[in-house]
Amino acid sequence: MTEPTQLFALDNPLDGVARVVEGLLVVASKPLSAEEIADAADEPLERVEAAIRLAGSRLREGRSGIVLEEVAGGYALRAAREAAEACGRLFERPVQRGLSAAALESLSIVAYVGPVSRPEVTRLRGVVSDSIIAGLLERGLIEEAGRAEDGGAVRYRTSPLFERVFGLTSLSELPRLDELADGPEELRDRLETVAGLRGA
Amino acid sequence: MTEPTQLFALDNPLDGVARVVEGLLVVASKPLSAEEIADAADEPLERVEAAIRLAGSRLREGRSGIVLEEVAGGYALRAAREAAEACGRLFERPVQRGLSAAALESLSIVAYVGPVSRPEVTRLRGVVSDSIIAGLLERGLIEEAGRAEDGGAVRYRTSPLFERVFGLTSLSELPRLDELADGPEELRDRLETVAGLRGA
């Protein structure tokens, strides 16, 4: 097998720096800025920027299965588009049958009382709920709905996926809870009271 | 800038599969076996094995900053050794850093004797080893391997991360212990020699 890039490597004095850039990016688990790379490589920023361009010219669509991409926050490696289908199969996850009791509790609060923030869900459930909310976000069942008026914590509402999973065309189709409370405000008050009783 | 590999890519029908291999490896978070790659790429195993070799010939020390290696029962990407200094400045090595002599001794027991329980490690070392085992578990170097047949203590084995950290393709690459030290017979001979000398 002929190796034309070998010649090319000898020709370009930046090649060593480009290889260091590639090495750093393949180990990183978050995008790296040019400055971070320059500090790590102990090279001047301009030289590193040129090396990033050189590495990018090698690691690009059609030429390599590994593509160097500029993203928010710096540079990172991704799979080439021609590998997308294979990557999709690699990361495919089995269908999840049910939701945990904790997930259902938090979802019901977001659905009936939302939009609510993480601290509010924690207060209304009486249990720290950060990781549950993160899980619901990751699964796409809830989404961000801006911050509270006073500029406080980010609040969440249920997503279109939530409606599809629960077979609803809108939140107004949720089972009614008339016997519990008259509207979301009253429900929220009631949850707070009960959470207080539990904590006591 | 001339791009000789482009021509080469057109020449080799395996090149597309090799790029898919590269794409899969750059996003995977653990080594992938040839079978896993073949499943994801939807290609015959032999073709994938040839493509892995082709990708490996491109992603190797001296030629690329990203190196394809065979490790822990599969294939994975790592940084070229020439990027090690830069990587050392940017990345922590929480898994390897500060493994004490006691931890290495316990790790050696799990690797050679495993699956093995905490009490067995304690017996072999002659020192209570519970906290050391807990530390190895936390670093991800060992993992649970079920309970002993009699439903007794949980037993441990080394993890794929252990093989990756130590750069082993499999545990069978560990050197044989009888090559490393005397067997009981030789040791007994030596004890007796010492006893004989003292008697003289």
Add this chain to the structure above:
Amino acid sequence: MTPRRLSLDLDAFEGPFDLLLTLVLTEELELADVQIFEIVATFLSRYARPTDDSSGSYVLDLEAGGEFLVLVAALLELKARELFPDNPEIELAELDPDEAAAELAARLAEYRRIKHGAEWMRERLEAEASRFFRVGPSPLAPSPPRRIAPQDPALLAHAMKELTREPPEPSLAHLTLTMPPVDTFLARFRAVLERRRRFVFDEEVEALSRIEQAVALVALLELGKSGEARIGQSAHLDPITVWGGQR
């Protein structure tokens, strides 16, 4: 210098050997945490010296060695007992010296191999120090949404009902007072009256709890009602005297 004063610098202990022995015997130091091998190594580094004939042999101070061996043997036996408290397979005392030597050699050989394995691993780690790889997810890995099977909205309503249900009142069941049966005191007072003509109730129940005293008083009133005893008190709040009556 006697080996008792041998200065030790171990993971678990720093100081003279005899202090270590004292701490072990008073159970202030876990023998399981002590590497006896390290003690031996320290001893040898201090008391063994190379012979003058460049043969590679060592001369051991026999007097110090004898005393040291006795102490270390005792420590080893203690340690063996601690490590194998209920292992019926280890009957060290029943082993004859030959078997014991074989067992010891086998153990030592096993341990030496493991030490060699650990040494190989340490060297390997050093050699692999320049191998860096990513631990954790790739920053641009695809993250396909996890697919979720259709769910019944009634589950949400149920979860909300459970959340708004007031918790039950805290149970006081565990605080229920346990009362001794009245019969116990009836029998006890009858037994006393068989031995003595008269007794002072207050002295008899002095050591009991308030609950037991109350039950004892019920028993006493029972005896008075049935005519088995007469109860008297010289003044309000004075000690209660009890006399035997007719059955």
